[in-house]
Amino acid sequence: EVQLVESGGGLVQPGGSLRLSCAAAGFTSSIYGMNWVRQAPGKGLEWVSYISSSSTTIYYADSVKGRFTISRDNAKNSLDLQMNSLRAEDTAVYFCAKRGSSSSTGRYFDLWGRGTLVTVSS
Amino acid sequence: EIVLTQSPGTLSLSPGERATLSCRASQSVSSSYLAWYQQIPGQAPRLLIYGASSRATGIPDRFSGSGSGTDFTLTISRLEPEDFAVYYCQQYGTSSYTFGQGTKLEIK
Numbered sequence: 001e002v003q004l005v006e007s008g009g010g011l012v013q014p015g016g017s018l019r020l021s022c023a024a025a026g027f028t029s030s031i032y033g034m035n036w037v038r039q040a041p042g043k044g045l046e047w048v049s050y051i052s053s054s055s056t057t058i059y060y061a062d063s064v065k066g067r068f069t070i071s072r073d074n075a076k077n078s079l080d081l082q083m084n085s086l087r088a089e090d091t092a093v094y095f096c097a098k099r100g101s102s103s104s105t106g107r108y109f110d111l112w113g114r115g116t117l118v119t120v121s122s
Numbered sequence: 123e124i125v126l127t128q129s130p131g132t133l134s135l136s137p138g139e140r141a142t143l144s145c146r147a148s149q150s151v152s153s154s155y156l157a158w159y160q161q162i163p164g165q166a167p168r169l170l171i172y173g174a175s176s177r178a179t180g181i182p183d184r185f186s187g188s189g190s191g192t193d194f195t196l197t198i199s200r201l202e203p204e205d206f207a208v209y210y211c212q213q214y215g216t217s218s219y220t221f222g223q224g225t226k227l228e229i230k
Contacts, residue, residue: 045167059218114166
């Protein structure tokens, strides 16, 4: 079955760190760009970060730049998000999402995981 | 950064009716980079439309997308019970993506 499965969420204190992972199954994830998208409780979707298939291109939303680091291990079909200096406003469900295709027009997300909840609170 | 504004915030309709959802961009967006998603509460978003008007794999033909420039529309021709959900538009800009704030489609 083609799927993405996130893990690593939990409760962390403000200023703390957490590392999220996303495991891909049923397809060759190494040829696709990947993203993290988050959704605060009761709120809309917010794009967080993008990494290209070869890790040569990386983008971050301004809200996480300098605090979060995206990475991937194509040999393990996995995607990570290292989150440092966490704030209360980072509390959200974090989804990993696959880019539609490697073409310039493939900049949409055609496969999503079910998400992992990160709660930043003292 | 391009801001996407969706309207209405909430749309109350009955099964069988036609739904028209709007997404307006603060500046021109390439049609190639405009997508629509459906999210049922507690679930992950699902891709409906990409490239402003292309249906994703497995999406029923009652869903259609249109528009260009700054104005885009998602139309659901005849609402089914499973269509009541939240809908988001999304665009790709220079090195970033943005989502609209969402339109909640509820049963009247």
